[in-house]
Amino acid sequence: MKLTLLLTGKTSFAYINDGLSIYKKRLAFYIPFNIVELPDIKGTSSLTKEQVKQKEGEAMLKFIKRSDTLILLDERGESFTSVQWAAFLEKQMIVNPGRDITFAIGGAYGFSGEIYKRADGMVSLSKMTFSHQIVRLLFIEQLYRAFTIIKGDPYHHE
Secondary structure (H helix, E strand, O other): OOEEEEEEOOOOOHHHHHHHHHHHHHHOOOOOEEEEEEOOOOOHHHOOHHHHHHHHHHHHHHHOOOOOEEEEEEEEEEEOOHHHHHHHHHHHHHHOOOOOEEEEEOEOOEOOHHHHHHOOEEEEOOOOOOOHHHHHHHHHHHHHHHHHHHHOOEOEOO
């Protein structure tokens, strides 16, 4: 089993890239983990929001394998405490052993209808709205935190 974080577009913020690198290295201790950044859609100024979401969705669907469990990071998804999140991940690994999990963060306008239809679940990091740039860093830290909870390693404090 491996985990993938699928992103739309690159970030230009060094602090986010630095944080992603730190947590990606830490996660490698627990599980194979990869970050895939799909290229930004070109010519978006002449497209509607729905057209942008459609094009981003098409690019995502080309990457996602049929056998992958797809979990969207979406404000309408299920909310967890860090301990509940760890339990959710552990259950996914037990119920679907060997099945890769892809977590997807959409672009500025969210996901296309096709991506929502393909998704196996949705997770919300907060009721607040964050930029799709910041969500990357928040999510990867919570993913790392979950694995330290699962393994009983000192990082999370209750």
